[in-house]
Amino acid sequence: xxxxxxxxxxxxxxxxxxxxxxxxxTLELLEKLGCKVSYPLGQTCCGQPxxxxxxxxxxxxxSLHFIQLFEEFDYIVAPSGSCVLHVKEHFPNLPGKxxxxxxxxxxxxELTEFLTDVLKVENLKGAFPKKVGYHSSCHGLRGxxxxxxxxxxxxxxxxxxxxxxxxxxxxWVELSRSDECCGFGGTFAITEEALSVQxxxxxxxxxxxxxxDVLTGGDLSCLMHLEGIAKRExxxxxxxxxxxxxxxxxx
Amino acid sequence: MSHPKAATEFLKDxxxxxWHDETLWMIRDKRDASSKSIxxxxxxxxxxxEIKDNVLSNLDKxxxxxxxxxxxxxxxxxxxxxxxxxNEIVLTILQEKNCEAIVKSKSILTEECxxxxxxxxxxxxxxxxxxGERIVQFLHQPPSHIVMPAIHLKKRDISALFHExxxxxxxxxxxxxxxxxARLHLREKFLGAKVAITxxxxxxxxxxxxLVCTNEGNADMGVHLADTHIACMGIExxxxxxxxxxxxxxxxxxxxxxxxxxxxSSHFRSPAKGKEIHLVLVDNGRTRQLAREKFKNSLKCIRCxxxxxxxxxxxxxxxxxxxxxxxxxxxSILSPGLDMKKYSTLPFASTLCGSCSDVCPVKINIHEQLxxxxxxxxxxxxxxxxxxxxxxxxxxxxxxxxxxxxGSLMRKVIKSLPKSVIYNPLNIWGKSRDLPKAPKExxxxxxxxxxxE
Amino acid sequence: xxxxxxxxxxxxxxxxxxKALPDIPNFQLEGDLxxxxxxxxxxxxxxxxxxxxxxxxxxxxxxxxxxxxxxAFHTYATQELPxxxxxxxxxxxxxxxxxxxxxxxxxxxxxxxxLPHRALPFITEHLVLILSEENLVSNMHQAYxxxxxxxxxxxxxxxxxxxxxxIEQSLVIGAHGAKSLRxxxx
Numbered sequence: 091x092x093x094x095x096x097x098x099x100x101x102x103x104x105x106x107x108x109x110x111x112x113x114x115x116t117l118e119l120l121e122k123l124g125c126k127v128s129y130p131l132g133q134t135c136c137g138q139p140x141x142x143x144x145x146x147x148x149x150x151x152x153s154l155h156f157i158q159l160f161e162e163f164d165y166i167v168a169p170s171g172s173c174v175l176h177v178k179e180h181f182p183n184l185p186g187k188x189x190x191x192x193x194x195x196x197x198x199x200e201l202t203e204f205l206t207d208v209l210k211v212e213n214l215k216g217a218f219p220k221k222v223g224y225h226s227s228c229h230g231l232r233g234x235x236x237x238x239x240x241x242x243x244x245x246x247x248x249x250x251x252x253x254x255x256x257x258x259x260x261x262w263v264e265l266s267r268s269d270e271c272c273g274f275g276g277t278f279a280i281t282e283e284a285l286s287v288q289x290x291x292x293x294x295x296x297x298x299x300x301x302x303d304v305l306t307g308g309d310l311s312c313l314m315h316l317e318g319i320a321k322r323e324x325x326x327x328x329x330x331x332x333x334x335x336x337x338x339x340x341x
Numbered sequence: 342m343s344h345p346k347a348a349t350e351f352l353k354d355x356x357x358x359x360w361h362d363e364t365l366w367m368i369r370d371k372r373d374a375s376s377k378s379i380x381x382x383x384x385x386x387x388x389x390x391e392i393k394d395n396v397l398s399n400l401d402k403x404x405x406x407x408x409x410x411x412x413x414x415x416x417x418x419x420x421x422x423x424x425x426x427x428n429e430i431v432l433t434i435l436q437e438k439n440c441e442a443i444v445k446s447k448s449i450l451t452e453e454c455x456x457x458x459x460x461x462x463x464x465x466x467x468x469x470x471x472x473g474e475r476i477v478q479f480l481h482q483p484p485s486h487i488v489m490p491a492i493h494l495k496k497r498d499i500s501a502l503f504h505e506x507x508x509x510x511x512x513x514x515x516x517x518x519x520x521x522x523a524r525l526h527l528r529e530k531f532l533g534a535k536v537a538i539t540x541x542x543x544x545x546x547x548x549x550x551x552l553v554c555t556n557e558g559n560a561d562m563g564v565h566l567a568d569t570h571i572a573c574m575g576i577e578x579x580x581x582x583x584x585x586x587x588x589x590x591x592x593x594x595x596x597x598x599x600x601x602x603x604x605x606s607s608h609f610r611s612p613a614k615g616k617e618i619h620l621v622l623v624d625n626g627r628t629r630q631l632a633r634e635k636f637k638n639s640l641k642c643i644r645c646x647x648x649x650x651x652x653x654x655x656x657x658x659x660x661x662x663x664x665x666x667x668x669x670x671x672x673s674i675l676s677p678g679l680d681m682k683k684y685s686t687l688p689f690a691s692t693l694c695g696s697c698s699d700v701c702p703v704k705i706n707i708h709e710q711l712x713x714x715x716x717x718x719x720x721x722x723x724x725x726x727x728x729x730x731x732x733x734x735x736x737x738x739x740x741x742x743x744x745x746x747x748g749s750l751m752r753k754v755i756k757s758l759p760k761s762v763i764y765n766p767l768n769i770w771g772k773s774r775d776l777p778k779a780p781k782e783x784x785x786x787x788x789x790x791x792x793x794e
Numbered sequence: 795x796x797x798x799x800x801x802x803x804x805x806x807x808x809x810x811x812x813k814a815l816p817d818i819p820n821f822q823l824e825g826d827l828x829x830x831x832x833x834x835x836x837x838x839x840x841x842x843x844x845x846x847x848x849x850x851x852x853x854x855x856x857x858x859x860x861x862x863x864x865x866a867f868h869t870y871a872t873q874e875l876p877x878x879x880x881x882x883x884x885x886x887x888x889x890x891x892x893x894x895x896x897x898x899x900x901x902x903x904x905x906x907x908x909l910p911h912r913a914l915p916f917i918t919e920h921l922v923l924i925l926s927e928e929n930l931v932s933n934m935h936q937a938y939x940x941x942x943x944x945x946x947x948x949x950x951x952x953x954x955x956x957x958x959x960x961i962e963q964s965l966v967i968g969a970h971g972a973k974s975l976r977x978x979x980x
Binding site: 364367368381384387388391392394395397398399400401404405414420421422426470471472473476489490491492494495496499516517519520521523524527528531532548550556557558559561562565566576581582583584585586587588590591598600601602603604605606607608609610611612613622624628631632 | 796797798800801802804805806807808810811812813814815816818819821834837838879880883896898899900901906911912913916917933934935937938939941943945946947948949950951952953954955956957958959960961962963964966968969970971972
């Protein structure tokens, strides 16, 4: 009999520190779906901020650490498209560890794609009777191809939508600009503060004009940015990571 | 001015920046609709990309073939290794023809070479004949967009400008009226010019012909009335076969503005009887870029401008914020190849959202090259450090935001300190955004308590 | 060393993986070519006329300066071709035949054999192009198949009247070239 696959839960550093409830929801959700999940202790930043700032070569240490922590698992799952993309595409040269790196890169998945592509979840039983706006993170969308981007002339698909619209009562909102960037962009949020905030305001306004109850997404970095603006503006919209919605709904 | 500073300035006029964003987004929308009317669109992008890959791997052979055919067709071919030589070649031709006034249609290459100021210094009148280019020329500005040179201006600005330069009625902002005034003004220039300069959209190795595409018809008005046509062409504009145009003409205008084809696509092969065509082939850094494995395919660019229209940064910061001849995403991967120090902030003027790569009709991996330029620029930190804004150099590189997040320290700091004293990066974050509420414990702590045996 | 040699040598000196030139599939356009062509021309802000409509239209105008290079419509010409294209400045109407049209985008092909002066379709105030329905091809691939290896000093696709949107993206017809385009479809 085939051994039950063992999933290593990868929780990005800022999720660990600021959004533990999302990490818990991810863990509980996977467990509810019958997965054997472990969270290897001692996780650090995957190195993405440094790499995107132009210092990929300095992420050797964090990458080797990552490999060491996760090599034993059958799958690695994270509630973040952005960090998964970094591991998949932007590990630095790791002399002597190339095979391990490729192994890691093949078995790492963002949460929603793990649900739709590996677990083949089709009929989630649950309810979430709210109007939901979904923010596609660019790294998830155009990096991991979690949905068809609006630029391409290919058949439409959206893995998050596929999951969410299964839930009873959930009203999926089509935005005016379906997948424009929110302006977070890592260090961009600081180095290009004015632009970053303007992009965030514009993205938020699109959701608000469609009167969403909940603004969700697969990347907390985008949601942190959008929520930060919404709070400063005194907007009442609720922010939830997609893992929280799914975990709550299929209770 | 660094990109962040220029962008901040641009955003200060909210009504204008919003108009800029929405107008360019509308063009991106048209491009989407137009591309989706072609079932084989993605196949065409693949073909265009493959044809250009083939060109880059055989550029020397195609250039020689192109030159041989062009010479056979009676075209005079010149080679310029840089902007200076290009300008000198053009000047020499003008001097031979005793020409003191020329008309010029849109050519990003001549912008790149700063041909206009060079010729003007020699006492030659240069008239840009594309309407948008004429407008910015009156204002002594460069184009802010490679397809829509005056997209940063409003009709009230143009009305005031034309009132001053062309004596149009004060306050008349009607675009049709203003365009007609420019038509009459430029008609005089067309009729008077002995030499006309154009850019080149495509050069065909197989036939030695070259294409110039416009909607206004200004390139043709110029060259067919002049005795001498000077066409300035970057060496990367070569394509192998005439039939390759079938691919490129289907994607160029659709990507640029959403229209199915430009209203005029002119194929120049031989001069008309009694006239001359000079073709100037220009390197100016292109062979250097070709030698950079990670960046060479930026040379596949066909200058459609789609990456500008889709770029959420470009739309909200305007073309001038880049300070480079070619602005926007493609400019941010081309310009550091010309001068890494001067353009060191451009690859950082991006969230790496990847929309540019997905609209690109020749499938240049623009956002991946932006990432790669960041890796290069930081290697030369000492040399280019001064070009980087201090914010970039000291604030972030030494202490990336998320590195601060990664210790439990930050959680405690946020909890215990008022916002105003939280140090620099977070301070910037907090100007217009709240920080997340610090939770009681991290996930790791929770996991240890709840799941770890 | 000449700049030519310098440029070519530096290209030759670069290690390059040879990437093959792809074949271009024979893409076809679904649908009625005439209907598609008509809607393409209209979208490009041109107008489609039948022979009768054209005759009515031209009768309604009061043009004094007309040049016709079309055998079928030669009688409308009010003047002969001047030697110098500059003398075409006051031309009100040019009537030209085209070789073929492209249904997908409305582009029509002319070369030196239709153009006694290359400036003609640009300098005229109004332009009429004569096209026979049987000379429609579906898309640009077929267009270049049709042109084949024809050798003309100048060739041109015209798809609409001269236009610009350089002032606030407001479309204006008649920037420098012809202010209107009419296609007489025979």
